[in-house]
Every structure is written in C-alpha cells, then in structure tokens.
Amino acid sequence: MRDIKPILSALRRSKAGAVLLFLQVALTTAIVSNATFMINENLTYLKEDTGYLQQDIFSFTVMTFxxxxxxxxxxxxxxxxxxxxxxxxxxxxxxxxxxxxxxxxxxxxxxxxxxxxxxxxxxxxxxxxxxxxxxxxxxxxxxxxxxxxxxxxxxxxxxxxxxxxxxxxxxxxxxxxxxxxxxxxxxxxxxxxxxxxxxxxxxxxxxxxxxxxxxxxxxxxxxxxxxxxxxxxxxxxxxxxxxxxxxxxxxxxKRVIINVDGLDESKNSYDAADVLMMRMLIVLVVILVLVTALGIFGLTQFNISKRTKQIGTRRAIGARKSAIVRYFLVENAIVCTVGLVLGSVAAVFLGRVLMQTYSIEALELPYVVLTAFFMLTVSLLAVVVPAVRAANISPSIATRSI
Incomplete structure (x- = not known):
C-alpha cells in the first residue's frame, strides 16, 4: 500500500501513456468479450446434432428436358x-x-x-x-x-x-x-x-x-x-x-444430373460464411491480445527508462528487487483495472448493439468477467520481464546515468 501514493503521482506526471494504455485495454476487453462469445456460439452450433447420418448420405439434382x-x-x-x-x-x-x-x-x-x-x-x-x-x-x-x-x-x-x-x-x-x-x-x-x-x-x-x-x-x-x-x-x-x-x-x-454432393458437404457449404467469420474472429482476438501485451511491455520499458534515477535511489536506500517488481506490477494493475472496468461496460453495450443489429444472442456476463480476468493476467505477465530488468539495475549505474 505504501507504493500507491508514488504510483499515482507518477501516473499524473505521465497521463498520456496511462490514458492510451487503459483505452487500449478497454477496447481489447470490449472486442475480445464479444468475439469469444461469438466464437463459442459458432463452435456450439457446428457441434450440434442435425439428426442425419451426414457421412452416409448424398444428394443430386435431376433436370429433365x-x-x-x-x-x-x-x-x-x-x-x-x-x-x-x-x-x-x-x-x-x-x-x-x-x-x-x-x-x-x-x-x-x-x-x-x-x-x-x-x-x-x-x-x-x-x-x-x-x-x-x-x-x-x-x-x-x-x-x-x-x-x-x-x-x-x-x-x-x-x-x-x-x-x-x-x-x-x-x-x-x-x-x-x-x-x-x-x-x-x-x-x-x-x-x-x-x-x-x-x-x-x-x-x-x-x-x-x-x-x-x-x-x-x-x-x-x-x-x-x-x-x-x-x-x-x-x-x-x-x-x-x-x-x-x-x-x-x-x-x-433426356436429362442432366447435377449437384452430386455429400450431405456433409452441403452442410459445410451452408456453414462456410460462419466458419470464415469464426476464423477471422480468432485471428482478431489473437492480434488484439498480442498488440495489447506489446503495448504494456513497451510502455513499462519506457517508464523504466524515464525513472532510472528513481529506481537507482530506491535500490541505494535498501529497496529489495521484489519491491521494484511489485511497484511496476501494482502500477500496471491500477491502469489496467480502470481499462477493464471501462471495457466491461463497453462490452455489454457492444453486445446489445450486435444483438439488435444482427439478431445474435445477448452477450453473457461470464464472458465479460473471464475476459477481464484473462486481460489482467496478460497485462501482469507483460510487465514481469521489464520489471525484473528494472530490479536488476545497479544503483551506481543508475546514479551515473543522470
């Protein structure tokens, strides 16, 4: 808790980076929540029993002239x-x-x-x-x-x-x-x-x-x-x-035989657009999560480079490496929590818009909660490496760098 005050003070001095980060987290949370819900809905639909022995049935069309x-x-x-x-x-x-x-x-x-x-x-x-x-x-x-x-x-x-x-x-x-x-x-x-x-x-x-x-x-x-x-x-x-x-x-x-297709092939053709959309959503989720993680990683690296003296001073007066790591984890958690709250609200709103526009099922809250937890975990993991590097900065090197 002793780190909260200096963390808030540091965030106030670098508002732009903090705002960009929590907006990025919020946008990712809103999109990923709805995307994962739609992906799961598609997977559930694709696994549903149709009642037919699709692998053993085929159809064909006869055009008689x-x-x-x-x-x-x-x-x-x-x-x-x-x-x-x-x-x-x-x-x-x-x-x-x-x-x-x-x-x-x-x-x-x-x-x-x-x-x-x-x-x-x-x-x-x-x-x-x-x-x-x-x-x-x-x-x-x-x-x-x-x-x-x-x-x-x-x-x-x-x-x-x-x-x-x-x-x-x-x-x-x-x-x-x-x-x-x-x-x-x-x-x-x-x-x-x-x-x-x-x-x-x-x-x-x-x-x-x-x-x-x-x-x-x-x-x-x-x-x-x-x-x-x-x-x-x-x-x-x-x-x-x-x-x-x-x-x-x-x-x-005096006729033509066309469209000789397996019933499973007919079903796959019918589902082609849904499968394509699902694959695109999976790619979108992966890209958004990676971009967000890289953004958090880069911002933490940038903050470390700006606070070299602060880190060196804390290390010189006896701060443990674990305290330095904890400082950046807490700072990141505060920023991401703000983004997750905003993103969760946006996710629910976006879900309602999609439901009204495309007649899909309403977004279920567990997806929002799980996505928020996942994003918080990703954000903390993205901070670990640069935070450990910061903790390993020598106090003498930090002092000479000013």
Missing part, C-alpha cells in the same frame, strides 16, 4: 433403380435437400384459420415412405408412412395427404405436454394427422433458431427439376456417387 415420360412414374422407377445399386441402403425423392440453405416452410396450426390457435413454423419435406430410412433420423414415437398414404398429385390443397411425421421440437412447441401423436395439424388449410415423431431432424436452414421444427409430408409432385437423397452403407458413398450419373442416364438420357 424430355417430354415423352410421366415424371411421377419415372421418379418411382428411379428410386427403385437407385436402391438396387450395391452399397445403397435406401433412396427417396425430396423436394428439399436438408442442411443445404434452400427449402420450404409454412406455419402449422392447431386450428384452421380464421380461428385463433397456437402455431409454429414448419420447415417441411415432401417425400415418401423411404424418407425416414434415407435421412437416418430416429423415430421415437408412432410409425412410418404406409405406401397407400403417399399422395402423388400436383394439387396439395384439393388432393393432398392426410398424415405427417414431425420432429420432437415441433411437437413440444405446439403441445403443452410435448406429446402430439395422433393429434392434427393444419398446414395450408389441410388437417394432417401426426402419425410419427422423430427425435432430431434439422431443416434446410440449420442456423435458424427454429430449425428443428420440421416435418415430412407424404406428398409427391414430380417436376422437371427435382432432388434425390441417397443413403449408403458406411464407406460406400464415394463409390455410389461415381456411379449415379451414368446409372440415371442409362435409365433415361
């Missing part, structure tokens, strides 16, 4: 043909590729309009009874579609299906007890009975907050542009992917 076939019949034939390929477990026509960033959604209601009722966003897949096995999602209640429940039509409203399989998240959002099996949903005016519930099944937009509120509707409306999903045995996916174009064209050559 021939006019001499029935698209629905050809789609059924294509599915059966794909399933006959060695290494294929199942295949399904689907109007949406999961995790790809492009899909369809609507609202699911417990009562038809115009009645008021609870509703939730429904990201849906038009597919048949093969979709569950093809997707690899886990059925936790109810059953799969029966072949006779699959509706092949081009008019969903008038000639649509009567059943649906939903995700656990959708059931929990709509029904208070989280059940829902056997209940009805109203989708685009049609009542669909919930015959099955799957555990986890992400939509085409896994980054969305309600991405898990999904459903499979047994409806096939074959188009000139349509998607197939194929699930293979482990380690067989690459072999089947190499065969799929030739196999499809041999069955009917």
């Amino acid at each position: 021939g006019k001499d076939i029935n698209l629905s019949q050809q789609a059924e034939f294509d599915e059966a043909m794909i399933r006959s390929i060695p290494g294929v477990i199942n295949a399904s026509l689907s109007h949406v590729v999961p995790l790809s960033g492009g899909g369809s959604s609507t609202s699911a209601r417990l009562k038809p309009l115009p009645e008021k009722s609870k509703e939730a966003r429904l990201a849906y897949f038009y597919a048949d009874e093969n979709a569950l096995e093809t997707f690899g999602v886990k059925l936790i209640a109810g059953r799969n579609f029966r072949p006779e429940e699959i509706v092949i039509s081009d008019n969903f409203h008038d000639d649509g299906p009567n059943t649906i399989i939903v995700s656990k998240m959708l059931a929990e959002n709509l029904f208070d007890d989280g059940a829902g099996l056997g209940e009805s949903l109203y989708v685009s005016g049609r009542a669909l009975e919930i015959i099955g519930i799957v555990d986890v099944m992400e939509s085409a937009w896994p980054r969305a907050d309600d991405s898990g509120t999904t459903g499979i509707i047994p409806f096939i409306n074959a188009q000139n542009y349509q998607h197939f999903l194929v699930r293979t045995e482990s380690n067989e996916r690459d072999n089947v992917m190499k065969l799929i174009e030739d196999t499809m064209l041999q069955a009917y050559n």
Whole structure:
C-alpha cells in the first residue's frame, strides 16, 4: 500500500501513456468479450446434432428436358433403380435437400384459420415412405408412412395427404405436454394427422433458431427439376456417387444430373460464411491480445527508462528487487483495472448493439468477467520481464546515468 501514493503521482506526471494504455485495454476487453462469445456460439452450433447420418448420405439434382415420360412414374422407377445399386441402403425423392440453405416452410396450426390457435413454423419435406430410412433420423414415437398414404398429385390443397411425421421440437412447441401423436395439424388449410415423431431432424436452414421444427409430408409432385437423397452403407458413398450419373442416364438420357454432393458437404457449404467469420474472429482476438501485451511491455520499458534515477535511489536506500517488481506490477494493475472496468461496460453495450443489429444472442456476463480476468493476467505477465530488468539495475549505474 505504501507504493500507491508514488504510483499515482507518477501516473499524473505521465497521463498520456496511462490514458492510451487503459483505452487500449478497454477496447481489447470490449472486442475480445464479444468475439469469444461469438466464437463459442459458432463452435456450439457446428457441434450440434442435425439428426442425419451426414457421412452416409448424398444428394443430386435431376433436370429433365424430355417430354415423352410421366415424371411421377419415372421418379418411382428411379428410386427403385437407385436402391438396387450395391452399397445403397435406401433412396427417396425430396423436394428439399436438408442442411443445404434452400427449402420450404409454412406455419402449422392447431386450428384452421380464421380461428385463433397456437402455431409454429414448419420447415417441411415432401417425400415418401423411404424418407425416414434415407435421412437416418430416429423415430421415437408412432410409425412410418404406409405406401397407400403417399399422395402423388400436383394439387396439395384439393388432393393432398392426410398424415405427417414431425420432429420432437415441433411437437413440444405446439403441445403443452410435448406429446402430439395422433393429434392434427393444419398446414395450408389441410388437417394432417401426426402419425410419427422423430427425435432430431434439422431443416434446410440449420442456423435458424427454429430449425428443428420440421416435418415430412407424404406428398409427391414430380417436376422437371427435382432432388434425390441417397443413403449408403458406411464407406460406400464415394463409390455410389461415381456411379449415379451414368446409372440415371442409362435409365433415361433426356436429362442432366447435377449437384452430386455429400450431405456433409452441403452442410459445410451452408456453414462456410460462419466458419470464415469464426476464423477471422480468432485471428482478431489473437492480434488484439498480442498488440495489447506489446503495448504494456513497451510502455513499462519506457517508464523504466524515464525513472532510472528513481529506481537507482530506491535500490541505494535498501529497496529489495521484489519491491521494484511489485511497484511496476501494482502500477500496471491500477491502469489496467480502470481499462477493464471501462471495457466491461463497453462490452455489454457492444453486445446489445450486435444483438439488435444482427439478431445474435445477448452477450453473457461470464464472458465479460473471464475476459477481464484473462486481460489482467496478460497485462501482469507483460510487465514481469521489464520489471525484473528494472530490479536488476545497479544503483551506481543508475546514479551515473543522470
């Protein structure tokens, strides 16, 4: 405590350096707090279970330009043909590729309009009874579609299906007890009975907050542009992917096969921007921390060079080396504490701005506290080397230097 008064006096004499230092610490604390929070959010999202066996599934798109076939019949034939390929477990026509960033959604209601009722966003897949096995999602209640429940039509409203399989998240959002099996949903005016519930099944937009509120509707409306999903045995996916174009064209050559991609590759493409941002944030955090540490190191070195006489005098009257080291540690701690307090307030403010501007989660206070503690540790470590050098200054050399 005896060092506090001379430290404050020294800081008043060199205000510019102290102000620059605590502003630098404050800016670093504010940015690093939010950056580490966003990095952790991205890492948590990237590790989330999507429900799909991504490593065993691939998708491809068929663009048919021939006019001499029935698209629905050809789609059924294509599915059966794909399933006959060695290494294929199942295949399904689907109007949406999961995790790809492009899909369809609507609202699911417990009562038809115009009645008021609870509703939730429904990201849906038009597919048949093969979709569950093809997707690899886990059925936790109810059953799969029966072949006779699959509706092949081009008019969903008038000639649509009567059943649906939903995700656990959708059931929990709509029904208070989280059940829902056997209940009805109203989708685009049609009542669909919930015959099955799957555990986890992400939509085409896994980054969305309600991405898990999904459903499979047994409806096939074959188009000139349509998607197939194929699930293979482990380690067989690459072999089947190499065969799929030739196999499809041999069955009917008036079409083009494009976008033959693994489901994990589709997910990686969807996440590419987030991964890039996360890497940039990591680089930013490292650079800011290093620059701040170097700034503290340089300022301490500068202060030592200005206080050589003061250090030499203290050493001459019997001050121990540990006292000199402690002096600079305490001085740095005071300046950094001011910067950390200011930076913590700025971090919370910046977090709210980011939340309102980019609709991200609110910054959690533990990140601010941990960042402040980390920055204080870094700042103290940055002072140790120059402080030890100062403590080793010989009193005679210090006196002659004036």
